[in-house]
Amino acid sequence: MKLRKKKLVNRISQELAHQKGLTIEGASSRDIYEVLASIINESMEDNWKATQEGYAYGKYKQVYYLSMEFLIGRLMESNLLNLGLLDEAKEAIRELGFNEEEVFSQEHDAGLGNGGLGRLAACFLDSLASLQYPGHGYGIRYRYGLFEQRIIHGNQVELPDYWLTYPYPWEYRKEEDAVVIHFEGNVHIHEDQDGNLIFSYDQTNKVKAIPYDIPISGYQNGTVNTLRLWSAEAIDNIGGSLEENTTYYKELAHQHTIEQISGFLYPDDSSEEGKSLRLKQQYFLVSASIQSIVQQYKQTHKISIDRLHEKVSIQINDTHPSLGIPELMRILLDEEGLSWDNAWKVTTNTFAYTNHTTLSEALEKWPVATIKQLMPRIYMIIEEINERFCQELWLDYKHLRNQIADMAIIAHDTVHMAHLAIVGSYRVNGVARIHTEILKTQEMKYFYQRFPDKFTNKTNGITHRRWLLQVNPELSTLVTDVIGSQWIKRPKKLISLLKYAEDSSVLEKLKEVKLTNKQKLASVIQQRTGIMVDPHSIFDVHIKRLHEYKRQLLNVFHIIYLYNELKDNPQQDVIPRTFIFAAKAAPSYYMAKEVIKLIHTVASIVNHDPDIKGKLKVIFLENYQVSLAEQIIPAADISQQISTASKEASGTGNMKLMMNGAITLGTLDGANIEIRDVVGNDNMFIFGLTAEEVIEYYRNGSYSARALYDQDERIRRILDQLNDGDFGIHQMEFKDIYYHILSHNDPYFVLQDFEPYLEAHELVERAYRNKNKWLSMSLTNIAHSGKFSSDQTIQSYATDIWKLKQVPIK
Template sequence: MTDLVANPATAERARTGLSADALRRAMIDHVRYSIGRPAAALRPEHYYRALALAVRDRMQDNRVASTQTSLDLGSKVTCYLSAEFLMGPQLGANLLNLGIEQAARAALAELGQDLDEVLACEEEPGLGNGGLGRLAACYLDSLATLERPAIGYGIRYEFGIFDQELHDGWQVEKTDNWLDAGNPWEIAKPDVSYLVNWEGHTEHYHDDAGMARIRWVPGRVVKGVAYDTPIQGYGVKTCNVLTLWSARAVQEFALDAFNTGDYYKAVEEEVSAETVTKVLYPNDEPDAGKRLRLLQQFFFVSCSLQHVVHIMDDLADASLRDLPTRFALQLNDTHPSIGVAELMRILVDERRLEWNEAWAITVATFGYTNHTLLPEALEKWPLDLFGESLPRHLEIIYEINNRFLDEVRAKFPGDEDRVRRMSLIGEDGAKSVRMAHLATVGSHAINGVAALHSELLKDSVLKDFYELWPERFSNKTNGVTPRRFVALSNPGLRHLLDRRIGDGWLTHLDRLRGLEDFIEDDGFRQEWRDVKRANKARLAEFVRAETGVDLDPTWLFDIQVKRIHEYKRQHLNVLNIVTQYLRIKNNPGIDMAPRAFIFGGKAAPGYFLAKRIIKLITAVGDMINFDPEVNRYMKVVFLPNFNVQNAHLIYPAANLSEQISTAGKEASGTGNMKFMMNGALTIGTLDGANVEIREEAGAENFFLFGLTVDEVEALQADGYRPSSYIAANPELRAVLDLIAGGHFSHGDTEVFRPLIDNLTHHDPFLVLADYASYVQCQDRVSAAWQDRDAWSRMSILNAARSGKFSSDRAIEQYCDEIWGVRPVHVQPLDNG
């Protein structure tokens, strides 16, 4: 290695320069001073860390400049509060956004390293369960790219979403120790820390002016420490920040106890405090799990709000009363909704504002995004547990509720049923605190995440609130970032698009419409197929390495990757697979388009039926993949441990995107958008954003099946009887009998009995009602696949018409229509 030249100007360039030579020198510098390894002991993971630190250095100039520019201009800032952030691997994304991919590749080559091998060393932080966290990550990317000042606030879970392994077809959860090798992207901020109270009781007292006040006397106090990750925008100087909070003990070590031999007591407080951010979403079935999950949510929200208030205190040109004009606080689902009560506590108890003024500030500051229509997903906390954990907040919620219900009674006199339905305190069965109601009442803007979802919100779960405040409701259809999910994950398509329509599509995705000019170009269609074929070969190689199953890249790749859940209906997909299996066995010479069925996704550890669905997929796959009579037509693969990293291989390789949830159950979906951008065709119901995808792509370029929302509601209202569908469809009956009879489970008739019994006697998500329509639609897919040019045209049109689903469009709407956050052109720092 070459020593860094001892020249201040050169050193400055090495710290911030974007050339290959500057990056090489910076890596040499970090290897020596940050990592401390001699050249002979270096491995690719050390070069990854050195390059990551070098890239972070370059982002930090932008980060400091972004903060300074925002402060100088008095700009309004978005604060995105989310319990989940699935950022995915950061190195590739940051190289792309800074425009230094080729410089990094050249710099590593000079050091004898390959960029792709170095990129593969990155450990992905699993700080979320799925779509909610991936959406939050896309939104942070778009906020920075659109030059809108923003802070993401969340939890620095020490252990993220579990790593998924399959043992004999069963999901096994393994600890995700993502911090084991450190995290070069984060910057610890021990000076940015706040105390968070918990449990205890409240006391009434009079202040120095004789005013009646209430103080919270906690039973326990935890300290939250900030860890900042810079979020670089694409092609701009703007670099925002993701602040994650980690829990620490207030007093870390009891020396007296240690000296007298009570070693456990000496560290008891530290151990207890650090459990708060130890693991993502503890199992909340037992009472202790519920309590810890509530503590996690309150902990990160309290730290975040205290931080915002601290920033307000530091502003020379504003007071706390100006909070709504300087910050927009967005609640990403109900997890952070305790923020409404916490901000009121800070304003009333600590800053001594009068209630009405504090409430006006709170409502004007908060917005709430609802992400679900499923009643079980709308958080409710048992009243006793909530009161023991957050005694002051329960008092505040009661006061909010009393005043709110007076407003309801004034608007709808005599309608006590409505009052009961809208109350923040649920009275059905055991009393509970309704967090979605708290978020709705405490926010000036409430939105759903797809046009259909937003309408269903207004017609169902939040109908009463919509009738009270129709002006507060709007729709903001989700979006995903084309930087990560096309440019980064599909470089072949990126180069093809750049050549044909220019590179402006990366920030103006509607420019993909220009592809329609080439749809009749034979050469372009062949190039399009070549890109897809290469992506399928890349995925096939990964599948072989992970599962041992060989896939033919010339086959149709039919992919369903998402969280495993009954409403997402992976088992409907399996029923069709078994149908095709039986058709082949009964007609060995059948003419059938060869197809690879690829699944991925995690089941919640306590979700019994979801785990049975994974077992069914793998069992059917084991039978089909090793049957020479069948495996020349079809194969079935379950890819374990679906995450952002392997999604980069999956989305670009798909020919068919499975979006088959029961109509009215999926709020939006974002995987459907990623597939579309990469040229996959969708088979789906009229659910979530599928409705808008079909509108954009054109009905002729979308494979539609299944009941509509109205038909689902009518069928359930009439008394749905799944047995009647079995009786009327011999093919369905044969499929269910084959599974129930143990054909795919070595004769074991018990292993899939819970699934079969659930379908035949209950079928809450109407799998059997949609079965015939789904199988017929899959037959149309097979027929369409046989016409190579027609399929290519449909594929091109899907990608060309995906512009609406950029997260840039979604964030622009949030900023302009809800948050009032304007673009800020960052001025470079004067490093002189």
């Protein structure tokens, strides 16, 4: 290690001089970061080339993961970890007189994703490479991420997230692999001499898709797969002379319109222009990706295109890439000359679809007119798919005749993307056991009756290399000291920790690790907010996208209740609690933004009230992203996973937090159920309605929020405080939350679950007072977390869905 560190120190010094003409004394942290990145890239280059050549030479089947999001976070530490150089690099940076955290923080989180869907995609790429499976990601190279969140007077304000201010060191522009995408225009139909239909297009708007490739390294195994991101550019440079102002500015505006396609992650779709742009993004992604995949197949395999599915699997991550199905049909029909039946056989044996939600508003639907105008040929193919599917139901599945309107891909002037994804795929998977069952028995029950063999479950996972080994080195070292290092490559080996669940010496070391991590986070909180928090208090963490079904509002109601209790009885004996929130609300999601304002308003009152003697602190850390999660998660005592049962497909934050020793406080929803199944009821805190009870309430309409308001004085007091202006700068501040709960009958059952939620928190406090018991619970969660490694998930996908072989790289 010392030798490698010394070589790295010398190499950094040499490259500083060679690349930048600098000495160590004249270099900045940014200079060190850029030089180290170039050294890492050079270290990966040969393996990246060997991996691509190995896949092509062996003619192996490959999987391509299509996703609108890849929330990869920062890559320097993970690349160093996978190269086996992380510790040496940290020591080398220190020896050169720099702080490693300052150097690593020079990397801006890549603005390529928003939430769990994008982080899942990133974890899957890590596991594919680490398990040596031929698998690659395809996404969009957004110039701006979702947005940079700032909190001003308690309100969320969105600023552009220009993460590409500096050149991104991990990407390689591949101009030679550019493809052209066609929008709009006219479709012409001809017959050839054999009576076959021939389709041609003209007057289309052409967009060039330029790929930027990012190497995805496996863990110390030589495999380097690829994440390919597409950037939209105009085909021709702006022409004309300065005198031709009209033409010049018209072309400039046209180029800007094209560049907008890869401009923003999730453009605002509250306008028709925004809806059109979002749909353009989706077709841009799938058309570029599938053209690229087909080209690679034809270059590598000297077999007919009608055997594409034998060498290619395409996984679509949610409904966003569903247009890939008609796009592959278009290529096979119009460019490769296959018959409809052959093209449909290839297509439906190539695509697999992951569903991520039971929320109807998240199952995409598009107006027929929009698709028809933007992609006329694609619409013709969707229409034909729909016609044939509906005919099949009518003729061959008579028991489903009455459900044709509910199952049609096109109905009521609307294209249903989830229906297209199901009909056009050979596998459909949910992402947690309960989620898959709800799909089969509720949301997609008619499709399940038609295609029972398509549906399967693949519970989500997280990469333990990043979310334990990288982000929590103190805990990782303790684990290795106790059970050895085998868990790093075989995460299920973490189960060996169970033998030490009552070992006082191990528990004492676990206690020290957690306290160290809490002290680090307390320092971050003070730096970012100016608020001092007690590392010995319970760190109660609620970090995820801000949405009503995730019920940050229930958490805030509990904080208000605790505050009321302390105001009424300041002397009561309670363990100090630090409530930590981090979340972004969609820019047009009014109620979610009101909840953020409420959190800040409550925090401003609670944090500065001397009567409660610092027993409660409320912290909101702005601009939630991967690098912030990496700081919060190792320090968490409580993991809030309190979604309305039946609404959370899986969750992955619950897995990251349990892996770092936090105890789950949650509903029986998503993967919480599977966590409960392995750790047991004694090692987490479960409360609230079940999915079956929620669904029954929706079905029979018997729930009454007003009745709970009338019956429970605690609930009434909290809501009245919102209505009367006790928590607000002026009296009208939070009336909308008050009326939303009572007038809309509390659609996410915040009031119904309020009392059991309070009872669960009382159990938390009681358990935390027994320190050894709490630490034993924590160690038990860590021990069982290997089950939720994305390595296990990818192994299951590769075996059951994609039929891949592992390919060792020499």
